[in-house]
Amino acid sequence: MPIKLLDPQVVARxxxxxVVERPASVVKELVENALDAGATQVTVEAAGGGISLIRVTxxxxxxxxxxxxxxxxxHATSKIASLVDLESISTLGFRGEAxxxxxxxGEVELATCAAGETAGxxxxxVDGEIVDRTPQGRSRGTTITVRGxxxxxxxxxxxxxxxxxEGGHIAAVVTHYALAYPEVRFTLSVDRRTTLSTPxxxxxxxxxxxxxxADTARGMIELRRDNSWDGxxxxxxxxxxxxxxxxxxxxxxxxxxxxVNRRWVNSRLLTWAxxxxxxxxxxxxxxxxxxxxxxxxxxxxxxxxxPAKMEVKFRDERRVFAAVQRLVRRALIEPVSLPRIEDPAAxxxxxxxxxxxxxxxxxxxxxxxxxxxxxxxxAFALPAxxxxxxxxxxxxxxxxxxxxxxxxxxxxxxxxxxxxxVGQRAQRQLEVQGLLEPQTFEVSPAQNAALLSRLDExxxxxxxxxxxxxxxxxxRAVPAFLNRKDWMAVLxxxxxxxxxxxxxxxxxxxxIACHSAVRAGQTLGDDEMRALLRQLEQTALPSTCPHGxxxxxxxxxxxxxxxxxxxx
Ligand code: ADP
Ligand code: MG
Numbered sequence: 001m002p003i004k005l006l007d008p009q010v011v012a013r014x015x016x017x018x019v020v021e022r023p024a025s026v027v028k029e030l031v032e033n034a035l036d037a038g039a040t041q042v043t044v045e046a047a048g049g050g051i052s053l054i055r056v057t058x059x060x061x062x063x064x065x066x067x068x069x070x071x072x073x074x075h076a077t078s079k080i081a082s083l084v085d086l087e088s089i090s091t092l093g094f095r096g097e098a099x100x101x102x103x104x105x106g107e108v109e110l111a112t113c114a115a116g117e118t119a120g121x122x123x124x125x126v127d128g129e130i131v132d133r134t135p136q137g138r139s140r141g142t143t144i145t146v147r148g149x150x151x152x153x154x155x156x157x158x159x160x161x162x163x164x165x166e167g168g169h170i171a172a173v174v175t176h177y178a179l180a181y182p183e184v185r186f187t188l189s190v191d192r193r194t195t196l197s198t199p200x201x202x203x204x205x206x207x208x209x210x211x212x213x214a215d216t217a218r219g220m221i222e223l224r225r226d227n228s229w230d231g232x233x234x235x236x237x238x239x240x241x242x243x244x245x246x247x248x249x250x251x252x253x254x255x256x257x258x259x260v261n262r263r264w265v266n267s268r269l270l271t272w273a274x275x276x277x278x279x280x281x282x283x284x285x286x287x288x289x290x291x292x293x294x295x296x297x298x299x300x301x302x303x304x305x306x307p308a309k310m311e312v313k314f315r316d317e318r319r320v321f322a323a324v325q326r327l328v329r330r331a332l333i334e335p336v337s338l339p340r341i342e343d344p345a346a347x348x349x350x351x352x353x354x355x356x357x358x359x360x361x362x363x364x365x366x367x368x369x370x371x372x373x374x375x376x377x378x379a380f381a382l383p384a385x386x387x388x389x390x391x392x393x394x395x396x397x398x399x400x401x402x403x404x405x406x407x408x409x410x411x412x413x414x415x416x417x418x419x420x421x422v423g424q425r426a427q428r429q430l431e432v433q434g435l436l437e438p439q440t441f442e443v444s445p446a447q448n449a450a451l452l453s454r455l456d457e458x459x460x461x462x463x464x465x466x467x468x469x470x471x472x473x474x475x476r477a478v479p480a481f482l483n484r485k486d487w488m489a490v491l492x493x494x495x496x497x498x499x500x501x502x503x504x505x506x507x508x509x510x511x512i513a514c515h516s517a518v519r520a521g522q523t524l525g526d527d528e529m530r531a532l533l534r535q536l537e538q539t540a541l542p543s544t545c546p547h548g549x550x551x552x553x554x555x556x557x558x559x560x561x562x563x564x565x566x567x568x
Contacts, residue, residue: 016101018307023050024169029098031177034058036091043187046170049163059141062114065121074100088298103128106149112142176264179291182207219248221331237323244289246281255289265312273321277328283548382542387529394520396529403556411545413517416535418546421509431480432462438474447495481516490515510546
C-alpha cells in the first residue's frame, strides 16, 4: 500500500486508545478534571461495568458557556499555556486530550455552570459531533455522562473483562483518589448501589476506615514529617501518609497507594522503597498496606511520560527512595501513637456493599461491630507485662496496662535472641563455644560449595569449620547461643540456602536465633516467663519474630469490657 495520511476519525480513535484504555480510564480522567476544578464533592456513578453508563458530577468551578465546545477539542486545556508550564505541572490534567478522546469512543453529555453565570450549558455529542446544545439551569459545577463506551471500537470491547472486573477497576480509581483527597467528599455508586462514601473531613484515617475497614485503619501508623534528613534543612521531598503495621500486611499490593503531588501513580521506585522499609518485618509473600503522599517541587518530577499520566520520573531517584525508605522505617520501628479512630460502631455504618463491587475488598469480613477479636500488636515499644501463666506449653498469658496479651514463647524468644546476636556481632563480642572434641559434619557437593565460600563469615558467627576431605568438615566451635542445641541443623540450613545475597547474614542470624530459642511445648517456670517478657520489652521490634510472624496477640480492655457486656 502507498503511504497515505489517515482519516481524522481514525487518528482520533487511535489517539483515544492511549488515554481511554478501559472504562476505569474514563472515570480517572473525569475525576481528575473534577479535582482540578477545585470540587469538594465528587460523585461517580457507573452501570454495566462502565460500558452502559459513567457519570461524574462535581461542584467545581464549571466550564464557562463560551468554552464548552473548545473543551472537547484535542489539545485544548485551561491548565498549561506554554512549554515552561510543562516543566512544572501542578494540575492532574495538562494534555487537553481526555474529553477529545472520550467523544471519539462514547456518547457524551455535558451539563455545566461556571461561577458567576446565571445559566449553565448543556451539550450532547454523538460520534464526536455536537447534536444538541442548549442553556440549562444548574448549580455551579459539572456533570459529564458517558454512554455506550467503545460501541464504535469492537476490538476494544472484546478485550474488556466482565462487568464485575471493570466495575472493580472503576472502584479502585475512585478509592485511590478518595485516599489522595481526604478533604473531598467522594461517593461511588455501582449499578445504583452506593459502594463508597467518604466523609470529606480532611482526615486521611477516616478515609482509610471507609475504604479498608476499621481493622486495617487501626493498624495504620501516621508518618511524621522528617525535617532532619536534608542537611540543608530544607527537605524538598516531603513524605506523609499512613503505613500499616506489619500486623495488617496483605498478600497482594492492592492496599498500597502512592501519590505524587496528589496524583495516583504506579511507581516501582516508591513500591520498592516502601517494601525495603519493611525488611525483616513481613513474612515472605506479604506486602504492606500504605497510603504514601510524596510532595515534591513540580520541576523535580516529570509526569509527561505516558498519556495515561500514571507514570512519573523523578529527577533524583535516590533522594526520593531514601526519603521514603527512611521515614517509613523510622515510623515502623519507633514507638509512636496510633492515629485516633472513633468507635467505628458509632461513627461508621457497616459496609453496605457486596464483595463484588466493594473497592479493594478487605481480606476478612468484618464483624458487625467492626471490632477485631484480638489483634497482633503493632511494632511499637511494648509496655511492661506481668506473666499469669502458660497455655498449651506454647503461649504465655500476660497482663499489661491495657488488657491481656498472649505471647508465642518461641517467636518471642527468637526475636530476643535475634537482636542479641545482631548486637553482639556489631560489637564483635559474639560468644563462641569450643567443642570438647571436634565433630564431623558431612556435606553433599552442593552444600560443600555453599559452605566453602562462607568459611570466614561463618567464623564471624562463631562457627569454626575446617574442610575434612571432599565431603565433610571438622567443626571445632559453635556460637555459644547454640550450646547444647541442634547446631548441625543451623549448618544444614546455611549449606542448603541457595546463593547468598545481601540478606545472607540476616538469614543466618535468624537461623541461629530459631534453633537457640525455647521451643513450643517446653514448660516454662514463672521466672523464665518473667525473664522472657523483660527481654522482649527491651527489643526494638517486639511484635514480630525475625521471620515476620507475630509474637503476640492483644485483647484490650475495651474489647473485654464490651464482650462481657460491661460497656455498651
Ligand atoms: P486537561 O484536563 O488535560 O486540561 P481535558 O480534555 O480533560 O484536558 O479537559 C479539557 C478542559 O476542559 C480542561 O482544561 C478544563 O478547562 C475543562 N474541564 C474539563 N472538565 C472539567 C470540569 N469537571 N470542571 C471544570 N472544567 C473542566
Ligand atoms: Mg483532564
